[in-house]
Amino acid sequence: MNKVLLVAGEASGDLHAARVMEEMKELNDNLEFIGIGGQRMAAAGMEVLFDPTSRSTIGFVEAIKHLPLLWGVLKDLEELIERAEPAVALLVDYSAFNLRVAKLTQEKGIPTVNYFAPSAWAWGKWRARKMARREAKIASVFPMEAEVYRQAGAEVNFVGHPLLDIVEPQLNKEEAAAEFEIDLDSEIIGLLPGSREQEIKGLLPPMLATAELIAAQREVQFLLPRAETVSQDLLTELIAESDLEIKVVEGHSYEVMNLAKLILVASGTATLEAACLGTPMIILYQTAFLTWCLAQILVDVPYIGLPNLILEEEIVPEFLQKEIKAESIAQVGLQILNSPTKQAQIKKNLEQVVTELGAGGATKRVAEMVLEVGGVK
Structure with missing residues (x-):
């Protein structure tokens, strides 16, 4: 069974990652999911190493208090990767932490897709260059994001925004x-x-x-x-x-x-x-x-x-x-x-x-991209 590593750190990332998991299972029923995420990813069938979704914060300073904990989680994640040997990794949002994870997956030779990549179009274009150097493929949700990452040398696929398929009132x-x-x-x-x-x-x-x-x-x-x-x-x-x-x-x-x-x-x-x-x-x-x-x-x-x-x-x-x-x-x-x-x-x-924001079907396009990058389609 092919193992897929997923890492998401906030409630929105948990939602989008879980939706990609469901699409991947439709495309390939021989997958096992492991990694870091929240309740939605667990419900979709992932073995959760750590759930950081309740600790999400806004801003640089506010996040500092969580650094010691996250360093420990990163070490545990490295041990999980060595033990499980995943075929591919999907990193969703959670930019500072996932920049570290991308370095780890590169060192371990794991093909990696970054969905909701660091907002280098807003600040820190060095983050786009760093993600490109780590050979992560970018599943881009914004047109300005796609351009910045292409300029940084990353391989980019503009998938569109998944909200186009999600936003629909259940009641009129x-x-x-x-x-x-x-x-x-x-x-x-x-x-x-x-x-x-x-x-x-x-x-x-x-x-x-x-x-x-x-x-x-x-x-x-x-x-x-x-x-x-x-x-x-x-x-x-x-x-x-x-x-x-x-x-x-x-x-x-x-x-x-x-x-x-x-x-x-x-x-x-x-x-x-x-x-x-x-x-x-x-x-x-x-x-x-x-x-x-x-x-x-x-x-x-x-x-x-x-x-x-x-x-x-x-x-x-x-x-x-x-x-x-x-x-x-x-x-x-x-x-x-x-x-x-x-x-x-x-x-x-x-x-x-x-x-x-593009056309509908973003989540399926990301799922197809992950499986193709990992060679497990």
């Missing part, structure tokens, strides 16, 4: 409204402060303050989809400080985006999910002060939100760090809500973002 608007017990005739605003405790604590309070200012001028209902990684107690505690009625729903983030006339959303994958659904948004981003200072030196992009980065213009508003003030966000939010023309232009631009 009428069904979702009934499920959430809300009125479709009134405006709905979604609050999506992220899936990490760090994000919730930093972004939900200003989102709630913004919501209060908007509610003072318009009849609005607020929905907040709770990710499974977010504590209900934490949400309850923060929402209690607001005078508004915020309806928290379990999961159903796509339904909330589909219902909402506008969402306030943490920078990250959720902004692309909203783009796929054509939902106007305001993007918020906040991290530790020292991390932000380092980013000013290291990061070489004009925007933080993925839709803006993909089209290379600010098609949706961004508020970063000290700019995150309820009065400013509410003012921009009301301008969008008050202007059908603005809403239509945002939706048109988001359609272009989706076009740039």
Whole structure:
């Protein structure tokens, strides 16, 4: 039986890796999966050496506290590789750690595919050069990513973005409204402060303050989809400080985006999910002060939100760090809500973002690529 090594370190990486595993099993039923990942990968049949998904953080400084643990995990992974002798490796996101793993797989002579490669198009083009030197094949999900890695000398296959196959509400608007017990005739605003405790604590309070200012001028209902990684107690505690009625729903983030006339959303994958659904948004981003200072030196992009980065213009508003003030966000939010023309232009631009993400079927293309690179197709 051919062994496949997989390494993913965050909830999103766990999801995408698990989906690739399922596609690989459809293509070859003689595979055994081993490595590092979360519950979804375990459920898909992987023997998990270590689950780092609950320890995911945002920023350089925040990640430092996990380094001693990860060095130990890397050593255990090396022993696993020597014992199992995998035919091929798939590294998903988790950039700093997977750069080390790529060096390890190169030393062991294991063909390697990197999916959601380090964001060298945003900062640190040396990371693209380093991954290229380690002979990892790049399964690229962004057009700007593909170009940077080709320039660095890597072998690149632009597979497109898997969200195109994932983002689909399970309930239509009428069904979702009934499920959430809300009125479709009134405006709905979604609050999506992220899936990490760090994000919730930093972004939900200003989102709630913004919501209060908007509610003072318009009849609005607020929905907040709770990710499974977010504590209900934490949400309850923060929402209690607001005078508004915020309806928290379990999961159903796509339904909330589909219902909402506008969402306030943490920078990250959720902004692309909203783009796929054509939902106007305001993007918020906040991290530790020292991390932000380092980013000013290291990061070489004009925007933080993925839709803006993909089209290379600010098609949706961004508020970063000290700019995150309820009065400013509410003012921009009301301008969008008050202007059908603005809403239509945002939706048109988001359609272009989706076009740039390629065609559906990305996950299957990655699975085919991994099996071909490993010679186990």
